[in-house]
Amino acid sequence: MLDPIQLDLWLYPALTLVAVLSGFIDAVAGGGGLVTMPILLSTSLPPHMVLGTNKVQSMCGTSISTWRYHKAGLFSFRQNAPLAAAVFAGALLGTLAIQRLSADVLKLVVPALLISVALYTLLSRGMNDDDRKAVISERTYMPLAGSIGFYDGFFGPGTGQFFATTLVGLRGLGLTRATGLTKFLNLTSNLASLIVFAIGGQALWILGLCMGAGAMTGAWIGSHFATRFGARMIRPLLVVVSIGLTGRLVWGWFSA
Incomplete structure (x- = not known):
């Protein structure tokens, strides 16, 4: 399982430490890619390798935070399996599409969506831990969830924010x-x-798993704090990450 591209050895521990911070942010508010993606791109790895490797480390971290949130009783795997299936299908299609299409249009649209997320999170009284009456049913929400999954496979930044705000605003979850x-x-x-990237050989597995260990550490810490402090911690970090992602994307317009 040797990586096809050799990197300087010092990058492995350095990027693992970066992934600790990324895993923490991602577990609480999403947007961990805001930390890892620019740094991975700065290593001069090919973009497709950056995307695949980032998915390896992201999946490691997300698996830990998912398990901790589940153990805290915040959601049920079985009850949400149909929703997850819609997201899986959407992400699969999105990842296949990005192999053939340009994401330039999304680079223009997503910053506006992220600013909307930040404003909604900051101004809405509903962004707390109280459950409310759902605006739409789970069946009606499934196409939207699948579309967000497609977006994650196709482009990615802000996926966690889009899921969180729509689950609060439309499904009535705390x-x-x-x-x-x-x-x-x-x-x-x-x-x-990751399945698509792995089949295409577009991931550095050793680097991804090293970073994954860091992401799992950060995710464990972040999910612990999030379940303990709830909306008091999640809400401000969600705003900060949304604005940070927006700034990163807008900066990309001028630095390209």
Whole structure:
């Protein structure tokens, strides 16, 4: 299982430490790729290898936070299996599509969506831990969840924010419960994308697993704090990460 591209040895522990921070952020508010993606791209790895390797480490971290949220009783695997299946199918299609299509249009649209997420999170009284009456049923939400899964496979930044805010705003979940279910759905979309990248040989497995160990450590810490402090911690970090992702994407317009 040797990586086809050899990197300087010091990058392995350095990127593993980066993944600890990424895993923490991702477990609480999503958007861990805001930390790892720019740094991985700076190593001069081919973009497709960056995407595949990032999926390896992201899936490791998300699996830990998903399990911790599940153990805390915030969601049920069985009850949400149909929703996860829709997300899996969407992400599979999205990852196949990005192999053939350009993501340039999304680079223009996503910053506006992320600013909307930040404003909704900041201003909405509903972004707390209280459950409310759902605006739409789970069956009606499934196509939207599948579309977010497609987006994650196709482009990715902000997926966790989109899941969390729609689960709160449309499905009536409290913010901590929505964050827990978001991790499960995000894990599902990561799995679908990773399958495609793995089949295409587009992942550095040794580097991805080293970073995955760091991401799992950060995710364990982050999910512990999130389940303990709830919306008081998740809400401000969700705003900060959404704005950070927006800034990163807008900066990309001018630095390209």
